[in-house]
Amino acid sequence: MNTVLFLILYPVIVAFLLLVLPQLAVRKFIVVASTVILTVASLYLVVQYFSTGAVFFEFGSHALDIGIFILEIALAAIIIYISLKHKQFLAALLMLIGAVMTTWFELAYGGQIHATNNLFVDNLSLIMALIIGIIGSLIALFALGYMEDYHHHHHNVKNRVPFFFFIIYVFLGAMNGLVFANNLIWLFFFWEITTFCSFFLIGYSRDEIATRNAFRALKMNLLGGLGFSAAIIYLFVNAHTVELNQLPTLASTVVLLPVALLAFAGITKSAQMPFSSWLLGAMVAPTPVSALLHSSTMVKAGVYLILRLSPVFAFVEGGATVGLFVAMVGAVTFLLTSFMAISQMDAKRVLAYSTIANLGLIVLCAGVGSYELMWAGIMLVIFHAIAKSLLFLSVGTVEHNLGDRIIESMDGLITKMPKVAVGMVIGISGMFLAPFGMLISKWAALEGLVAANPILAVFVAFGSAATMFFWTKWLGKLTMIKEKPADFVAKVPASETFTLTSLAFLTIAVCLIFPLISKYSLEPFITSIYGHAYLLDQSNVAILLIMMGLILVLPLRLLTYGELNYKPQYLAGANVEKEKFYGSLGLTRQVTMKSFYLNNIFGEDKLFKLGVVSSIVLIIIMFGVGM
Amino acid sequence: MSGMNALLAVILYIVLAPIIGGLISGVDRKISARMQGRYGPPILQPFYDVFKLMAKQNIVVNKHQKFYILCFLIFVIITGAIFFAGGDLLLAIFALTLASVFFIVAAYSTYSPYAYIGAEREMLQIMAYEPMVILTVVGMYMVTKSFNVIDIATYDQPLLFSLPGIFLGFLFILTIKFRKSPFDISMSHHAHQEIVRGVITEFSGKELAMIEIAHWYENVFLLGIVCLFFASNPIIAIILALLTYFLEIFIDNNNSRLKWQSTLGSAWIVALILGVGNIAFLALL
Numbered sequence: 063m064n065t066v067l068f069l070i071l072y073p074v075i076v077a078f079l080l081l082v083l084p085q086l087a088v089r090k091f092i093v094v095a096s097t098v099i100l101t102v103a104s105l106y107l108v109v110q111y112f113s114t115g116a117v118f119f120e121f122g123s124h125a126l127d128i129g130i131f132i133l134e135i136a137l138a139a140i141i142i143y144i145s146l147k148h149k150q151f152l153a154a155l156l157m158l159i160g161a162v163m164t165t166w167f168e169l170a171y172g173g174q175i176h177a178t179n180n181l182f183v184d185n186l187s188l189i190m191a192l193i194i195g196i197i198g199s200l201i202a203l204f205a206l207g208y209m210e211d212y213h214h215h216h217h218n219v220k221n222r223v224p225f226f227f228f229i230i231y232v233f234l235g236a237m238n239g240l241v242f243a244n245n246l247i248w249l250f251f252f253w254e255i256t257t258f259c260s261f262f263l264i265g266y267s268r269d270e271i272a273t274r275n276a277f278r279a280l281k282m283n284l285l286g287g288l289g290f291s292a293a294i295i296y297l298f299v300n301a302h303t304v305e306l307n308q309l310p311t312l313a314s315t316v317v318l319l320p321v322a323l324l325a326f327a328g329i330t331k332s333a334q335m336p337f338s339s340w341l342l343g344a345m346v347a348p349t350p351v352s353a354l355l356h357s358s359t360m361v362k363a364g365v366y367l368i369l370r371l372s373p374v375f376a377f378v379e380g381g382a383t384v385g386l387f388v389a390m391v392g393a394v395t396f397l398l399t400s401f402m403a404i405s406q407m408d409a410k411r412v413l414a415y416s417t418i419a420n421l422g423l424i425v426l427c428a429g430v431g432s433y434e435l436m437w438a439g440i441m442l443v444i445f446h447a448i449a450k451s452l453l454f455l456s457v458g459t460v461e462h463n464l465g466d467r468i469i470e471s472m473d474g475l476i477t478k479m480p481k482v483a484v485g486m487v488i489g490i491s492g493m494f495l496a497p498f499g500m501l502i503s504k505w506a507a508l509e510g511l512v513a514a515n516p517i518l519a520v521f522v523a524f525g526s527a528a529t530m531f532f533w534t535k536w537l538g539k540l541t542m543i544k545e546k547p548a549d550f551v552a553k554v555p556a557s558e559t560f561t562l563t564s565l566a567f568l569t570i571a572v573c574l575i576f577p578l579i580s581k582y583s584l585e586p587f588i589t590s591i592y593g594h595a596y597l598l599d600q601s602n603v604a605i606l607l608i609m610m611g612l613i614l615v616l617p618l619r620l621l622t623y624g625e626l627n628y629k630p631q632y633l634a635g636a637n638v639e640k641e642k643f644y645g646s647l648g649l650t651r652q653v654t655m656k657s658f659y660l661n662n663i664f665g666e667d668k669l670f671k672l673g674v675v676s677s678i679v680l681i682i683i684m685f686g687v688g689m
Numbered sequence: 690m691s692g693m694n695a696l697l698a699v700i701l702y703i704v705l706a707p708i709i710g711g712l713i714s715g716v717d718r719k720i721s722a723r724m725q726g727r728y729g730p731p732i733l734q735p736f737y738d739v740f741k742l743m744a745k746q747n748i749v750v751n752k753h754q755k756f757y758i759l760c761f762l763i764f765v766i767i768t769g770a771i772f773f774a775g776g777d778l779l780l781a782i783f784a785l786t787l788a789s790v791f792f793i794v795a796a797y798s799t800y801s802p803y804a805y806i807g808a809e810r811e812m813l814q815i816m817a818y819e820p821m822v823i824l825t826v827v828g829m830y831m832v833t834k835s836f837n838v839i840d841i842a843t844y845d846q847p848l849l850f851s852l853p854g855i856f857l858g859f860l861f862i863l864t865i866k867f868r869k870s871p872f873d874i875s876m877s878h879h880a881h882q883e884i885v886r887g888v889i890t891e892f893s894g895k896e897l898a899m900i901e902i903a904h905w906y907e908n909v910f911l912l913g914i915v916c917l918f919f920a921s922n923p924i925i926a927i928i929l930a931l932l933t934y935f936l937e938i939f940i941d942n943n944n945s946r947l948k949w950q951s952t953l954g955s956a957w958i959v960a961l962i963l964g965v966g967n968i969a970f971l972a973l974l
Contacts, residue, residue, distance in 0.1 A: 474800070495790060496783035505779055508823070512830045516968050519827050520820075524957070527819035531812050534790055538797030538808060543751040602777055609767065609784065616760055623752045631750045631801035631891055641800065655805045658813070663953075 063119050065107045066181055066242050069191060072099065073235035081228040086210075089227060093206050097199040100234070104195030111183045112583060115590055118179035118244060118307070127175070130251050131168050135161055137258060141280070150277045156284040160254075163291045171298060177245040177305050185587035186440060190241040190366060193447045196568075197358040198234045200561045204455050205230065205350035207555030211462050212348050219267045226266060230354065233259040237359045241366060246294050246304045253290060253327070253363065257283040260360050263351040264344045275343030282340045286330025293323035310373040314380045321374050321381070322688030324367060325388045325429075326681065332364025332421040335395040335677035341418060345410045349458030352410060356417045357451035362443060365421055368428040369439055373591050375431035380687070382431075386515075387684035389429025391677050393521035395422030398673040400528040404664040409457045409467045412532060413450065416493065419525065420446050420500070426518065427507055433588050434510030437596035438503045440584055441576070445499030448572060449492035452565035456486045459562065463552050469536055470656060474544030479552045481559075483540050485566040490540075492569045494526075494533045497609035499573050506596065528664070535657045545640060573610055577603050695774040702773040702909075703766060710905025711735045713912075717938055724942045735901070742898035750799040750891050757795030758896045764788035765903040769910040775839030778826050778914075785907070789815055792888065792900075799891040807887025811875035813949045817956035818862035824964035828855040829917065831971045842920040849918045849929075854967030856918050860933060861959045865952060866911055867934075868904075869941035872952045 076096050080089055111117060138161035145154035209223050236259065239252035257280065265276030298304055300316040309317055333341035344355055355361060368388065375385025396419045403415035420442060427439035459482055460475065461467040476483040492498040496505075504526065511519040554562075572579070577598055585595040633643040638650050645651035715732040722729025731737075749755060765788045771781040789811070796808035830836055832851045833844045841848070849856055865872040876887030884890075889900055915933050916926040 496780070496787050501783055505783060508779065508827075509830075509836060512827050516827055516831055516972050517965075520824065520965050520968065523820040523823035523827070524960075526823065527816045530786060530790075530819065531816045534793055534812050534815075535809065537790070538794055541753070541794050541798050542800045543753055543798050544800050599777070602780055605767075605771060605776065605780060609764075609787075612763065612767075613760075616763070617756070619759060620752060620756050623755060626752055626755075627746060627748045629748050629750065631799050632803060632885065633801075653800070653802060655800075655802055658809050 063121065063181075065103060065110060066119070066183060066238075067121075069100070069103055069107065069195065069238040070235055070242065072096075072103070073231040073238065077228045077231035077235065080231065081224050084224040089224070090206060093202055093227070096231070097203045100195045100199045104191045107183070107191055108188050111188060112185065113586075114183075115586065116182060116184035116307070119181040119183075120179060122177070122180035122245070127172075127247070130248065131164070131172070134164055134251055134254065137254070138164075141258060141261075145277070145280075148273060148277065150281075153277050153281050153284065156281060156288065160284060160287055160291055163288070163295065167291075167295050167298075175247070175298065175304060177247075177303075179305060179307070180245040180248055181242050182244040182307065183242060184590075185583045186366075186369065187241040189440065189444060189583060190362070191238060193358045193362065193444065194234055194237045194241070197447050197451050197565070198237070198354065200564055201350050201353050201358070201451060201455065202227070202230050202234075203557050204353070204458075204561035205348070207557035208350055208455075208458055208462075209348065211555065215462065216267065219269070222266070226263070226348075229259050229262045230350075233263075233354065233359055237363065240363050244306045246297070246306055249306065249367075250287070250290050250294060253331075253367075254287055256360055256363055257287060257331075260344065260355055263355075264347045266347055266351065272346045275340070275346050278343050279340035282330050282337045286327040286337075289323040289330070290327040293320035293327070296320050296323070306370060309371070310377050312378070314378045317374060317378055318380055318384055319685075319688040321371050321378075322384050322684050325371055325384070325684065328364040328368040328371070329388070329391055329425070329681070330364070332361045332368070332425060333418050334364075334391050334422060334425055335398065335418075336674040336681075338395065338399060338418045338673070342411065342414050345408075345414060349410075349454060349461070352414075353451045353454035353458070356413070356454060357447040361417065361421055362447065365424040365428065365439070365443060368425055369436070369443075372428045372431035372436055372439075375429060376592070383687045384684055385429045385431050387429075387680050387687060389426045389515075389518060391680050391684070392422040392425030392427075392429055393518050394673060394676050394680065395419065396426060397422075397521045397525045397528075398669050400525040400532075401664045402666050402669050403532045404528055405659050405661045405666060406532075407468050407470060407659060409460075409469050409472070409536075410454070412469065412536065413453055413457065416529070416532075417446075417450055419529070420450075423504065423507060423522070423525075426521075427510070430511065430514050430518070432510055432514050433592040433594060434506060434596045435514065436588050436592070437580070437584055438507035438510055440587075441503035441506065441580075442500065444579070445492065445503055445572060448565060448568050449489045449498075449500065452485060452562065452569055453489040453493070455558070455562055455565070456482055456489065459554055459558050460486075463554070469539055472536075472539050473655070474542040474546075475540045476542070477544055477546045478550055479554075482552075482554065482562065485562050486540055487537065488566045488569050490533050490537050492573070494529050497573065497606040497613070499569070499576065502573070502576060502606065510596075539657065570610075570614070574607070698773045698775070699770045702769050706769060706909040707902050707905045710902075710907075710909045711739070713908060713934060714905065717934070720935070720938050721942055724938070735905075739898045739901050742894055742901070745894035747894045747896075749893075749896070750801065753798045754795045754891065755896055757791045757798060758892065758899050761788050761791040761795065762899045762903045762906075764791060765906045765910075769906050769913070772838055772910055772913055775837060775842070777836050778829065778838050778841065779823075779836055781838070781910070782822055782826065785910070786815070786819070788903070788907075792903075796888045796891070801891045803885040803890040804888060806884045807875045807890065810884075810949055811888050813953055814865050814872065814875055817872075817953045818865045821858045821862045821956065821960040821964050824960055824968060825852075825855050825859050825914070828852045828964070828968055828971065831968065838917070841917050845921060847919045847921050847925075851971065852918065852967055854963040854970075858959050858963035858967075859914070859918075860936070861963075862956055863911060863915070863933065864937055864940055865956060867908065867937050867941075869937050871940075871944035871947040872956075873941075873946060874949050874952055877946070 236252045236255035243249035261280040297320040375381045399415045399419040427435035588595040636644040714735040719729040768784040796804040912930040915930045919926040
């Protein structure tokens with residue numbers, strides 16, 4: 063209980079400290095210390111609760127509820143003020159409607175609302191807390207060195223680093239609150255704070271595009287927030303409860319509509335189609351922000367909520383139909399964003415599309431809600447958080463050294479920046495190859511889907527093929543053996559090196575210990591909900607571990623080749639020297655190679671429209687079924 | 690399958706698959722020659738070639754390409770081992786994808802324009818056939834309720850009768866998998882072409898021999914999947930597999946290469962109509 067409160071409040075205290083103490087040395091000390099403290103605290107929480115099952119806490123008082131309400135209104139007022147200042151009337155209107163709904167609800171029912179258990183811990187919250195505590199604070203650590211470099215590269219951006227770190231730590235605190243909240247009103251409070259935090263982070267540079275994209279993210283997430291708010295009101299008025307754990311026990315007549323509304327909120331937050339554009343727009347923010355939004359916070363809050371709704375889809379009468387349409391939004395998103403990733407040259411956009419696709423897969427799993435898919439969905443959350451933060455941060459480091467983040471510029475990165483490139487190879491392999499994590503969960507997802515609904519498996523079959531294409535061509539670019547330009551010197555700050563190394567090791571470590579995570583965390587959790595758990599086939603686990611062992615050991619062969627007979631590559635007999643050849647008119651030309659982007663087939667324009675239309679139709683049907 | 694039997698099957702596979710694969714390749718060359726009105730090389734020619742390649746001096750652009758090809762061979766062998774031990778079919782397919790990625794990265798690592806285009810086209814080929822391969826497994830699960838090769842192989846009814854669409858779809862993408870015309874866009878067995886030897890342009894000697902052996906292993910694995918469609922009667926299953934291969938040789942010799950657009954487009958359309966159609970039919974039953 064105290065650890066839970068500590069994990070929510072400590073980041074907020076750190077946030078205020080960083081705001082009032084802007085000195086670099088002080089910030090370094092606080093951030094480094096907080097990384098250690100948050101990691102230890104979240105591990106300690108795991109030690110405390112991993113074998114206890116779900117534990118509920120009665121913590122809370124009426125005064126606290128009033129406090130939360132006042133804070134919510136104050137934040138709403140700030141957001142409305144900023145929106146009006148930028149003439150963003152739609153954002154102001156959405157916030158205003160939200161504030162009015164909250165105020166009306168508080169005035170009309172405030173006195174009657176009583177939640178027995180405001181906070182709780184179970185294995186899913188523990189997993190989320192570990193992701194937030196470890197990966198989130200590693201990203202903050204990375205940002206220490208990165209933000210110095212960032213302002214070195216962007217002279218016209220006003221240096222607001224203390225504010226930046228303030229928001230980052232508030233974000234982490236709010237995320238922890240979100241995963242420990244059982245009272246939906248509290249959950250909503252933390253939910254809205256994450257929306258505001260991402261708004262401030264996306265708009266950090268304050269230039270025109272950043273501001274526009276920040277408001278787009280704000281509007282879409284406020285719209286989702288309205289759905290959340292409506293769900294709470296409907297639920298309380300009709301079922302007299304605001305507790306998350308009560309949802310699967312309610313009658314289908316009162317629970318289906320609020321669950322559809324909550325799923326809608328989850329869909330906006332996890333950037334599913336038709337709301338995917340806010341996450342793509344978020345790319346304008348400094349890279350640690352992207353890493354944070356994509357891996358441990360924000361979008362993970364969206365899928366976390368939908369995963370929490372899974373039991374409703376599974377057990378409440380009629381829930382399966384609502385769940386099916388949630389799943390189909392995920393399936394369409396997975397398929398189309400995997401396709402669109404093929405046509406992207408900007409590394410961060412590829413990563414963004416891949417994030418949206420993987421979230422789609424998680425939503426797909428959660429929507430169907432069988433116990434196998436619950437297992438797959440949670441595993442996807444874990445593996446994705448680690449590998450994706452590694453990739454985003456690596457791209458940030460590479461961008462500062464190469465001057466851009468176009469994949470075409472990363473030819474031969476393995477000779478230019480070997481360590482970072484190896485980290486990226488691990489990250490990319492982690493995203494789609496056996497025996498790494500994402501593939502393990504995708505495999506479980508596929509097997510679960512075939513058993514539950516084979517037609518949904520078709521989406522995964524086609525989407526996975528596209529996934530292989532865009533990752534492999536990037537992998538190929540990184541691993542080209544090119545001559546290193548003589549004047550190239552890579553500069554990587556120590557804090558970045560530390561974070562990247564830790565994340566690379568974590569990516570591999572989690573693949574090695576996933577049977578343990580499954581046995582001690584997921585199996586008891588899923589059994590407590592479904593009565594039986596997804597059991598890993600021991601021989602398959604053994605095969606995966608053998609493959610992993612081989613992948614770790616085989617590179618040693620590289621050290622043992624000794625003297626070899628090297629010859630330059632075949633350039634139709636016109637080689638001048640390595641990588642140069644005689645072109646027409648006797649000119650010496652450099653070898654250059656460009657990848658396939660297949661824009662005519664997988665271009666954004668057509669596919670995006672298709673996705674928006676089909677997902678809107680699916681969401682409307684979802685609401686129709688909910689009513 | 691019990692542990693001992695599985696181990697025996699894996700050992701037999703590791704020893705026999707290259708011999709069978711090499712012989713099939715020899716027969717392939719002989720039949721192709723006869724179809725083209727030539728006498729053709731001896732049946733054992735592929736083995737002579739590989740032994741000769743092994744003895745050649747080792748010329749490379751960089752040492753990494755040797756490493757990647759080693760990994761390619763090892764993971765192709767693991768793929769077949771999972772399959773013939775009766776293991777999870779999806780896992781075998783994912784292992785094969787890993788092997789293919791090593792093969793592609795080997796080509797990329799040489800920084801050679803011809804190998805590069807070959808590698809990109811190889812990825813297109815994988816993207817073209819992958820959905821149909823997964824749908825094949827999905828279909829097999831829907832009939833047998835298992836992903837394990839041993840359960841699928843010992844199912845008492847021939848799968849072909851419930852999965853006719855999937856079988857035809859799988860035959861279609863086998864042309865890509867066997868690197869036969871009209872879909873041999875990333876490399877081909879035929880002489881001069883616009884991308885020289887495509888993916889394998891920069892490989893010689895020992896590595897080229899390893900690539901050849903890996904393809905023998907892979908082909909035996911693929912024919913193994915074909916056999917699954919009629920596994921209730923092993924003799925018919927083997928005849929079916931051999932007929933399939935003959936059909937592929939026939940297609941190879943009667944078509945010229947198509948562009949990559951046709952490979953991707955036709956493979957996906959086939960997967961959608963025959964594969965998804967078959968699955969939808971089973972789901973509605």
